[in-house]
Amino acid sequence: MKGYYDIVGDGGSDILEQVEAQQASIARSLSGVRNLLAVGSGKGGVGKSTLTMQLACALRELGHAVSILDADLNGPCQARLGTLQDRVLVPDDSGVPVPKTRNGIGVVSMGMVVPEPRAVEFESVASGSSHTWRATKEFTVLRELLACMNWGKLDYLLVDLPPGAERIVQYAELLGPAALFVLVTIPSDMSRGIVARSLDALAKTPNRILGYIENMDGYYCSDCGRVKPLFPVPSDVKLDLDCLGTVPFDPELAALCDRGGSLADSPGSFSWQPVQRIAEEVCRRASECAPYSKERR
Numbered sequence: 257m258k259g260y261y262d263i264v265g266d267g268g269s270d271i272l273e274q275v276e277a278q279q280a281s282i283a284r285s286l287s288g289v290r291n292l293l294a295v296g297s298g299k300g301g302v303g304k305s306t307l308t309m310q311l312a313c314a315l316r317e318l319g320h321a322v323s324i325l326d327a328d329l330n331g332p333c334q335a336r337l338g339t340l341q342d343r344v345l346v347p348d349d350s351g352v353p354v355p356k357t358r359n360g361i362g363v364v365s366m367g368m369v370v371p372e373p374r375a376v377e378f379e380s381v382a383s384g385s386s387h388t389w390r391a392t393k394e395f396t397v398l399r400e401l402l403a404c405m406n407w408g409k410l411d412y413l414l415v416d417l418p419p420g421a422e423r424i425v426q427y428a429e430l431l432g433p434a435a436l437f438v439l440v441t442i443p444s445d446m447s448r449g450i451v452a453r454s455l456d457a458l459a460k461t462p463n464r465i466l467g468y469i470e471n472m473d474g475y476y477c478s479d480c481g482r483v484k485p486l487f488p489v490p491s492d493v494k495l496d497l498d499c500l501g502t503v504p505f506d507p508e509l510a511a512l513c514d515r516g517g518s519l520a521d522s523p524g525s526f527s528w529q530p531v532q533r534i535a536e537e538v539c540r541r542a543s544e545c546a547p548y549s550k551e552r553r
Contacts, residue, residue: 278399278400278403281403281404282399282402282403285351285402285403285404285405285406285407286402286407286413286548288407288408288409288410289407289409289410289412289413289548290410290411290412290547290548291410291411291412291413291436291542291545291547291548292413292415292431292432292434292435292436292548293412293413293414293415293435293436293437293438293466293538293542294414294415294417294427294428294431294435294436294437294438295307295308295311295414295415295416295417295437295438295440296417296424296427296437296438296439296440296454297417297419297439297440297441297447297450297451297454298419298420298421298424298439298450298451298453298454299419299421299441299442299446299447299450299451300419302440302441302442302447302471302472303440303442303471303472303505304416304417304440304471305326305328305333305334305337305416306333306337306509306513307440307469307471307503307531308324308334308414308416309324309334309337309338309361309513309518310503310509310518310519310520310527310531311414311531311534311535311538312324312361312412312414313359313361313518313519313520313531314519314520314528314531314532314534314535315411315412315535315538315539316359316360316361316520317520317532317535318535318536318539320411320412320539321408321409321410321411321412322361322362322410322411322412322413322414323354323361323362323363323364323407323410323412323413323414324338324361324362324363324364324365324413324414324415324416325364325365325398325401325402325405325413325414325415325416326363326364326365326366326367326416327398327415327416327417327418327427328416328417328418328419329366329376329394329397329398329418330375330376330394330418331418332365332366332367332370332376333365333367333416334363334364334365334367334416335363335365335366335367335368336367336372336513336516337363337513337516337518338355338357338361338363338365338516339357339358339515339516340355340357340363340365340367340368341367341368341371341372342368343355343368344368345364345368345369347404348406350406351404351405351406352404352405352406353406354405354406354407354408355368359518359520362407362410364401364405366397378390378393378394391423391426395426395430398430399430402430412542415427415431415435421450421451421453421454421457422453422457424454424457424458425457425458425460425461428458428461428463429461431463432548433461433462433463434463434545434546434548435463435548436463436464436465436466436542436545436548437458437463437464437465437466438465438466438467438468438469438500438538439451439454439455439465439467439468439469439495439497440468440469440471441468441469441470441471441495442470442471442472442473442487443470443472443473443486443487443491444487444491445491445492445493447491448491448493448494448495449493451468451495452493452495455495455496455497464545465497466498466500466538466541466542467497467498467499467500467537467541468495468497468498468499468500469499469500469501469502469503469534470499470501470502470503471502471503471505472486472503472504472505473486473502473503473504474486474504474505475504475505475506475507476504476505476506476507476508476526476527478507478508483504483526486504486505500534500537500538500541501530501531501533501534501537502530503527503530503531503534504526504527504530506525506526506527508522508525508526508527509525509527519531
């Protein structure tokens, strides 16, 4: 029996050739994508998935072709946010068509494949040792989704990343050096501290970070029409990164999300204008970067 240190190269498995072939398939599939934008945090519970969908809606209203890849395989939210839980991913001659919301945003999510409340499971060849295989299988699924979906021509493909500051570099490697990042935090020391770890990790990659969004910056009170403090004191943790904008917690948005709606369905909502301004700033900063598809080639 060989140990790890006895194996030379790929051990005769041809895995390197398989990886190269899949990378070529991903490059072909994403060849029509101008901007690949990963929305991450490192911290869970900051409203990142909700903000990703609202940002997609704002970009769509600006006239851009937009799709979302829900990279959070274990806690997929985008299928529900887009009311696409019952859509089936069926391949055709050109790949797998991307399901679209009623306002034309493409969404690919494990929430379409594994219905609530079932957990997403990854079988292991070693009983009791699923943790040794899970991360590898998760990234394999993401690569397959990137490669097999017919993404078509897009101005923006948003990738909704799962929590985990220590893994954000792996997602940067998966998406490639031309992928852009936006980080999401809430105004608390705990959240900003973890986002700072993600920022430090990404600083070691060639990827550009457009800035951060401060979500839940107070909450909107519909009774008095004002934004009231949600956190007791301003955060003492400073992020060495430009702020793209702030968005207050809006109970109306929370209700919309549960039934699969968005701020675009309620343009009079207090939170809609801040999201629109952030989308405009994202577009401005993304336009300064080389288009994703050209840089990949």
